[in-house]
Amino acid sequence: MIREICKDETFLAQKAETATPADWQIAADLLETLEHHKAGCVGMAANMIGVNKRIIAFDNEGSYMVMFNPEIIKKSEPYDAEEGCLSLVGTRPAKRWRSIKVRWQNEKFQERVKAFTGWTAQIIQHELDHCEGIII
Numbered sequence: 001m002i003r004e005i006c007k008d009e010t011f012l013a014q015k016a017e018t019a020t021p022a023d024w025q026i027a028a029d030l031l032e033t034l035e036h037h038k039a040g041c042v043g044m045a046a047n048m049i050g051v052n053k054r055i056i057a058f059d060n061e062g063s064y065m066v067m068f069n070p071e072i073i074k075k076s077e078p079y080d081a082e083e084g085c086l087s088l089v090g091t092r093p094a095k096r097w098r099s100i101k102v103r104w105q106n107e108k109f110q111e112r113v114k115a116f117t118g119w120t121a122q123i124i125q126h127e128l129d130h131c132e133g134i135i136i
Contacts, residue, residue: 001029002036003049005086012047012087015133016054019046019068021109023053027066030057034064041086043123045130048087056127060120067104070128073113074101083126083136092136094129096122 006012019026026046034044034057043058057066077098084091100121103113116124129136 001032003029003033005033005037006048006050007087009088009135011050011052012130013133013135014047014052016045016047016052016131019053019055019105023055023068024107026051026053027055027057027068027107030055031064031066034058037086043127044086045127047130048085054131056124056131058120058123058127060116066107067102067124068106068109070102070104070124070131072097072100072125072128073103074115075099081122083122085126085136087130088135094126094136096125100124 030044030046030049033049046053046055054069056070075097079096081094081096082091083094099117101115106112
């Protein structure tokens with residue numbers, strides 16, 4: 001189901017709760033909402049659709065990927081970026097890392113670890129800021 005984009009900064013500033021296997025429908029809605037906004041959006045966190053769970057969906061070099069309970073476990077090569085967001089007006093500066101290693105759970109709640117670089121790494125970092133309640 002395509003959900004409305006949450007623009008409530010008080011809600012967006014909350015740290016997300018751990019996702020569980022019962023949250024699979026939230027992930028499906030998040031993915032469908034991201035696909036609906038693909039012309040102007042490359043990633044979303046569950047709080048952007050009004051659900052305070054640690055779930056992100058993003059464009060991973062041409063195909064969509066969903067992560068449950070993602071966390072960055074390694075990062076290198078900091079740089080400054082400027083980013084926009086469907087939930088916020090305008091663009092904002094952000095400190096990002098060119099290379100990150102992420103640990104997450106897939107849709108079967110199996111743990112995965114993978115390194116990401118460049119644009120994909122930046123997208124993941126933006127969505128993880130949402131999970132942490134960080135409004136850039």
